[in-house]
Amino acid sequence: MNIKILGSGCKKCVALAENATAAAQAEGVDAEIEKVTDIIAIAGYGIMSTPGLVINEKVVSSGRVLTVADIGTLLKEAAA
Amino acid sequence: MQEIIIWLNDQLLRMQWLSDLVTLLVRDGFGLDTAGRIGGSVHFFIYDVIKIFILLSVLIFSISYVQSYFPPERTRRILGERQGLWANTVAALLGTITPFCSCSSIPLFIGFTSAGLPLAVTFSFLISSPLVDLASVILLASIFNWSIALAYVVIGLVLAVLGGTLIGRLRLEDQVEDFVYQSPVSDHDNDGAISRRERLAYAMGQVTEIAGRVWLYVLIGVGIGAAIHNWIPEGFISALLGQDKWWSVLVATIAGVPMYADIFGTLPIAEALVQRGVGLGTALTFMMAVTALSLPSMIMLKRVVKLPLLAVFIGIVTVGIILIGYIFNATAHLFV
Numbered sequence: 001m002n003i004k005i006l007g008s009g010c011k012k013c014v015a016l017a018e019n020a021t022a023a024a025q026a027e028g029v030d031a032e033i034e035k036v037t038d039i040i041a042i043a044g045y046g047i048m049s050t051p052g053l054v055i056n057e058k059v060v061s062s063g064r065v066l067t068v069a070d071i072g073t074l075l076k077e078a079a080a
Numbered sequence: 081m082q083e084i085i086i087w088l089n090d091q092l093l094r095m096q097w098l099s100d101l102v103t104l105l106v107r108d109g110f111g112l113d114t115a116g117r118i119g120g121s122v123h124f125f126i127y128d129v130i131k132i133f134i135l136l137s138v139l140i141f142s143i144s145y146v147q148s149y150f151p152p153e154r155t156r157r158i159l160g161e162r163q164g165l166w167a168n169t170v171a172a173l174l175g176t177i178t179p180f181c182s183c184s185s186i187p188l189f190i191g192f193t194s195a196g197l198p199l200a201v202t203f204s205f206l207i208s209s210p211l212v213d214l215a216s217v218i219l220l221a222s223i224f225n226w227s228i229a230l231a232y233v234v235i236g237l238v239l240a241v242l243g244g245t246l247i248g249r250l251r252l253e254d255q256v257e258d259f260v261y262q263s264p265v266s267d268h269d270n271d272g273a274i275s276r277r278e279r280l281a282y283a284m285g286q287v288t289e290i291a292g293r294v295w296l297y298v299l300i301g302v303g304i305g306a307a308i309h310n311w312i313p314e315g316f317i318s319a320l321l322g323q324d325k326w327w328s329v330l331v332a333t334i335a336g337v338p339m340y341a342d343i344f345g346t347l348p349i350a351e352a353l354v355q356r357g358v359g360l361g362t363a364l365t366f367m368m369a370v371t372a373l374s375l376p377s378m379i380m381l382k383r384v385v386k387l388p389l390l391a392v393f394i395g396i397v398t399v400g401i402i403l404i405g406y407i408f409n410a411t412a413h414l415f416v
Contacts, residue, residue, distance in 0.1 A: 048153060062151075
């Protein structure tokens with residue numbers, strides 16, 4: 001599974017990346033977590049506020065720091 | 081009743097109590113005369129820094145809470161449903177409450193344009209966003225008065241509506257980089273899923289984030305303000321920016337455009353300028369020039385639009401700001 005964190009390095013992006021890592025571990029998902037920091041690449045996903053969360057190239061959240069539990073649910077949905 | 085309102089205004093907005101407290105501290109604590117040069121500067125600095133940080137925290141908190149109801153996706157949807165001048169007006173109004181920093185101008189520009197919003201509407205939003213926000217209005221009311229604050233908002237909105245409309249009329253759609261139109265539009269919107277606790281946490285987070293970003297600008301701004309207030313010779317200021325000098329507004333614009341600062345850092349400078357006899361229009365022009373146009377946001381925008389469109393944008397905003405300065409200077413007696 002591929003997870004991307006979209007954000008130019010703000011505190012919230014770091015927090016989201018940490019939560020995503022924790023969620024992947026908790027769910028036992030073999031995930032590759034990538035950070036996308038170029039603002040044009042970020043906009044290329046169609047989001048207008050950071051941080052954004054992309055699972056398998058699908059935008060699932062923007063502008064929010066999701067909790068570990070929230071991301072866990074999204075990971076399960078993506079795996080199903 | 082009138083007296084109660086005046087008292088509330090003096091104490092809550094202008095924070096007369098704080099000024100009195102700082103006077104006590106400077107006079108009795110430091111043994112300085114607040115009417116003197118050093119004492120006056122120290123008083124201006126301490127009082128203004130504390131006042132701006134108190135107002136900034138309270139304002140950002142309440143405004144961010146409101147903002148959490150208007151994520152950019154929702155703003156875009158609202159704008160897409162409207163047409164013509166009305167769309168520009170709504171864009172200018174939403175620009176005042178949508179979270180904004182120069183770093184978000186690119187995603188917003190791409191997001192709006194790729195979804196098919198006209199350039200006119202997008203630029204109305206881009207002009208109004210940094211220029212007019214609710215926090216600056218209340219700060220203006222605190223430092224000057226309510227009629228000046230309201231006049232600033234109305235004029236800022238008019239500039240945004242007219243500037244955007246003009247850019248739309250020029251038909252510069254081909255001056256936007258091609259990849260912008262090809263960008264995907266993500267329309268997921270988790271607006272409804274946000275709980276009150278999350279909104280409060282978001283508002284709190286915004287306060288720490290923005291305070292962390294602007295505190296240095298505030299200190300520098302207040303420092304410059306204190307210097308203008310007590311150290312730079314009156315003759316120098318009035319020769320450059322005096323009310324009777326036709327070039328004062330132009331000087332303020334040229335000085336302000338390349339500067340990059342938050343409105344919170346700019347206000348104390350404007351405050352000190354007006355106290356030293358500079359025209360209100362000149363001071364407001366300086367503020368608008370600093371906040372509406374800045375080198376970092378120009379460099380950002382250059383990545384998504386071609387040079388002619390960028391030049392038109394800068395030109396229209398600059399001319400607008402200069403006109404506002406002259407109009408305000410000519411009518412300042414109505415507001416004081």
